[in-house]
Amino acid sequence: EAQVTQNPRYLITVTGKKLTVTCSQNMNHEYMSWYRQDPGLGLRQIYYSMNVEVTDKGDVPEGYKVSRKEKRNFPLILESPSPNQTSLYFCASSLDGDGNSPLHFGNGTRLTVT
Amino acid sequence: TQLLEQSPQFLSIQEGENLTVYCNSSSVFSSLQWYRQEPGEGPVLLVTVVTGGEVKKLKRLTFQFGDARKDSSLHITAAQPGDTGLYLCAGAWNQGGKLIFGQGTELSVKP
Numbered sequence: 001e002a003q004v005t006q007n008p009r010y011l012i013t014v015t016g017k018k019l020t021v022t023c024s025q026n027m028n029h030e031y032m033s034w035y036r037q038d039p040g041l042g043l044r045q046i047y048y049s050m051n052v053e054v055t056d057k058g059d060v061p062e063g064y065k066v067s068r069k070e071k072r073n074f075p076l077i078l079e080s081p082s083p084n085q086t087s088l089y090f091c092a093s094s095l096d097g098d099g100n101s102p103l104h105f106g107n108g109t110r111l112t113v114t
Numbered sequence: 115t116q117l118l119e120q121s122p123q124f125l126s127i128q129e130g131e132n133l134t135v136y137c138n139s140s141s142v143f144s145s146l147q148w149y150r151q152e153p154g155e156g157p158v159l160l161v162t163v164v165t166g167g168e169v170k171k172l173k174r175l176t177f178q179f180g181d182a183r184k185d186s187s188l189h190i191t192a193a194q195p196g197d198t199g200l201y202l203c204a205g206a207w208n209q210g211g212k213l214i215f216g217q218g219t220e221l222s223v224k225p
Contacts, residue, residue, distance in 0.1 A: 004156075031211070040123070042202060043157070043215040050211050058212065090156050099145040099206020099213060100164060105156025 002027045006091050006106035013081055014114055021076045021109045023091035029104070031097030032074040033058070034066065036087040037108075043090065049074055050097055081113045117141075118205050120216030128224055130192050135219045137203035138185045144207055146179055146186045151200040151218075160188075193223045 004025045013019055025032065033048035035058075045058030049068040063085055065077040074093075078085060089109045095101040118139045127133055137146070145164045149157035161170050163179035163186060170177045174197075176189040190197055203216040 033211075033213070035215075040217055042120070042217040043204075045213060045215075048211050048213075056211055059214070092156070097211045097213075099143075099147070099204075099210075100162055102159035102162070103147070103149075103157070103204075103213070105158070107154070107156055 002104070004091055004093055004104050004106040006089075006109050008109060009107065010110050012112045012114065015082055016080050019078050019081060019111075021078075021089060021091075021111070023074045023076065023106060024072050025074075025093040025104070026072065027093060027104065028071065029093035029095055030071070031095065031101075032068065032091065032093045033097075033103070034064070034074070034076045035090045035092065036060065036085075037090060038087050046076070046089075048097065081111075083113050085111065086113050087111060118203060118214050118216040120203055120219055122219060123217060124220045124222075126222045126224065127193055129194055131223075133190050133193055133221070135188045135201055135203075135221075136185070137187065137205075137216050139205060140184065141205065141207070142183050143205035144183075146183075146206070147204045147213075148177055148186070148188055149202040149204060151202060157200075157202055190221075193221075195223050195225050197221060198223050 034046040035043040047066040049055045091106045092103040148160045151157040168179045174191045201219045
């Protein structure tokens, strides 16, 4: 089954404790992206990747890192999480990122930073 | 900062009513997509529009892309409780890679 898999689904952590949210897709998509979703703000793009070893900042990249060492995986790293990073995070992938192909989303990771 | 304004933010209607959701920007988009999201899940694509003035229909849903490719609308005819969910528009530019979402419209259709 074609899917985007994020782990974990829920994560509670403390300020400053490094964490990684994993994202994997099995559709051989070139484009992958991370979003955060907050009430009243919709989805805001954190980072995106057009292909392996190519990553770019979205609208809200501060406090986040990503890597794209292989096509299928696009982990999101929070080196020193802070409470304002408490949010619902979505990973997504599409064929080529040109806006014409559908974005396939994971089921989300709800992160709480205390 | 490029913005995509979506309205209304909340909509609560009775089954059988019609509704329209709007998505507006000062930017010109190469394409615009509409997604629907249910609680606990990621958004799912409903439609992509790419040509100014384009109208697409998906059963009771009608999507329109403005002539200048700066705005779009989603019209639902005879809404049903199964239409309840969060509707999101998303615009893309020719530069590729960046996709901007509207704030979303939370639709509740009561039986």
